[in-house]
Amino acid sequence: MRFQGRIIRADNLKLMARLPEECCDLIYVDPPFCTGKEQTQGDGRHKFADYWPGGLQAYLEFLQPRLERMHRLLKPTGSLYVHLDWRAVHYVKVRLDEIFGADHFLNEIVWSYRTGGLSKRWFARKHDTILLYARRAGKHKFKVQRAGAFRTDGMNYDEQGRPYKQTRAGRLYFHPDGPALTDVWEIPFLSTVSLERTGYPTQKPEALLERIIQASSEPGDLVADFFCGSGTTPAVARRLGRRWLACDISAAAVRLTQSRVRQEKTLV
Numbered sequence: 001m002r003f004q005g006r007i008i009r010a011d012n013l014k015l016m017a018r019l020p021e022e023c024c025d026l027i028y029v030d031p032p033f034c035t036g037k038e039q040t041q042g043d044g045r046h047k048f049a050d051y052w053p054g055g056l057q058a059y060l061e062f063l064q065p066r067l068e069r070m071h072r073l074l075k076p077t078g079s080l081y082v083h084l085d086w087r088a089v090h091y092v093k094v095r096l097d098e099i100f101g102a103d104h105f106l107n108e109i110v111w112s113y114r115t116g117g118l119s120k121r122w123f124a125r126k127h128d129t130i131l132l133y134a135r136r137a138g139k140h141k142f143k144v145q146r147a148g149a150f151r152t153d154g155m156n157y158d159e160q161g162r163p164y165k166q167t168r169a170g171r172l173y174f175h176p177d178g179p180a181l182t183d184v185w186e187i188p189f190l191s192t193v194s195l196e197r198t199g200y201p202t203q204k205p206e207a208l209l210e211r212i213i214q215a216s217s218e219p220g221d222l223v224a225d226f227f228c229g230s231g232t233t234p235a236v237a238r239r240l241g242r243r244w245l246a247c248d249i250s251a252a253a254v255r256l257t258q259s260r261v262r263q264e265k266t267l268v
Helices: 012-018 055-073 089-100 206-216 232-239 251-262
Strands: 005-009 024-029 038-040 047-049 074-084 105-112 127-134 163-167 170-173 184-186 222-225 243-248
Touching: 005 232, 005 251, 012 055, 012 243, 024 055, 024 206, 055 074, 055 089, 074 089, 074 105, 074 206, 089 105, 089 127, 206 232, 222 232, 232 243, 232 251, 243 251
Parallel strands: 005 243, 024 074, 024 222, 105 184, 222 243
Antiparallel strands: 038 047, 074 127, 105 127, 163 170
């Protein structure tokens, strides 16, 4: 299944049934969150219903067969990122443990964004959760990501001005690219005036997908998103030199993704 990129309007369950086994290197999905609301942008151009008449149980019954097919589509070296929030993430993790095996769970990533209104009745809910599973833990692709700066208060400095710690084994220098990232990611949410804004509700920032794609895939790998929405995943995948497969049941989402991908230039 060699192609550079493809966007398909379809029920993702039916599409995944037609795809060959072990064809994807990386899958990221940002499904509905079971909010019980209609998600809409302020301008009203893009919206989708996140209603589940049967409540949480109906939502889980919708999601489970899709997660099972994602497991089938992953290569032995592949990984799955499932993006959720507090409403359903704990229930979905139990299902994913059953599908992948608890030993193949890698991370509960907390995306902290801090923006939006505050609550007077509980601590403000300012994070999403991304569950990371490997098809086969230990064989999965992963590249440590680094960002930020080390704390150097009180450090020694060598002849070139580089900070270091003095240990029994000698001088310990910091990595030149900064500290290794942990499972808590401080990435700003898209502001209402961000140039990335497309008008699609629940759009995620490109910085979030850049981190995921760079950590768990290599140039030329196939990155799939079966709830592609505004098209952030395929746009970033194309820019980073990955092949991509995107799917959404919404015609508006597919048109938006097509337009967005056409504007991206491959940098790798």
